[in-house]
Amino acid sequence: MLYGIGCDLCEIAHLEKSLTGAHAAAFIRRVYGEAERAALSLDEPLPAGRSAAHRLASAAANFAAKEAFLKAAGTGLREPFSLCEIEAVRLENGAPAYHFSGQTAEWMQAHGLAARLSLSHEGGMALAFCTLETL
Template sequence: MLYGIGCDLCSLSHLEKSLSSAHAAAFVRRVYGPAEQAALGLLEGSAAPLNAHRLASAAADFAAKEAFLKAAGTGLREPFSLCEIEAVRQENGAPAYRFSGQTAAWVAQHRLRARLSLSHEGGMALAFCTLEEES
């Protein structure tokens, strides 16, 4: 049974400002989980430039977090933390959620399965999330 649906748009230019500001390291730690930081090349001390593909992926991952929160029907409040909601890529390249901490406990408690779809085009990234009750 469907528990919730959420979608979100993220402007690449807006996210680029956050990732290149003086507070970028704190932003990355607060928003992106370890797997995302590694996949996006956002680990502290990384000298890799933020190219267009990585920026689009980072924006899609950010939108995925917001889409999940909307599907959960709570917004960003306890027990959720953005860095505990990770958008990862499966071996076949398909996006999926990986949860940790209190977010993982909430998903398990509610017996939910999360599905994720991502896209980016024209300076925007889109994420669509469905939460389904497991039978």
């Protein structure tokens, strides 16, 4: 049974400012989980060119995934959720999926929910769509 639906758009250029600004390290630690930071090499400076553009688009899609989840949960960003506990990961086949940890994982289990995720990016925008379903 469907519990909630959420979607979010993230402007890639706006996120780039957060990832490269004076407080980038703190922003990255607060928003992205370990698996995301490793997969996107967020703890390393962004190189120029196509590689950086792809990393930025993926980071923006991951950010949108977090916001979409919060909308589907119907709570917004408040207890028990922490953005770094809501990770958008890629499966071996490349499909996006959620990985939850900490209090967010406990909340999902307590509510008996499973999450599905779809991501896209094009034209300077990244999109995420989340559904939460009862198990």
